[in-house]
Amino acid sequence: MLTGKQKRFLRSEAHHLSPIFQVGKGGVNEQLIHSVQEALEVRELVKISILQNCEDDKHEVAETLANETGAQLVQLIGLTVVLYKESHKNKKLILPRA
Template identity: 75%
Template structure:
């Protein structure tokens, strides 16, 4: 589970990313989840756009993508979804430490 500070850090990293996947009329499917999972292993942070013709609710799409890829939902803003999953072999992003109270 990501802290608020970590989510803010990841949102700032994702700001300049271009979306590499699009969810369209077909909605979320297994091949798409597999491809996004592979991209997360390489990049750790991905941005996905939900097209206007997608018939599913954007929140349901974002949750289905996060659950299917076992990733953290960093942000859902407009029709953009940002997912984060730490890579097993290709660690690139160092998250800020959670502060102790």
């Protein structure tokens, strides 16, 4: 579980990132989950945008992505989701202590 201080740090790190995935009309599917898991292993911090034509609730999409990928939900602002998962091989981010 991330502390408030850690979430603030991750939000500041994610600010300059561009979304690399989009959730559209099809919603969250196995292919998307697999791709996000691979991206999290390489990058640790990922931004995902939810398109206007997505039929699912944005909170539901964010929770599903976080749960299925094993990541922490850092932020859901507007239609943008920020996820964090510590990498086993490509550790880049060092979180501040609680």
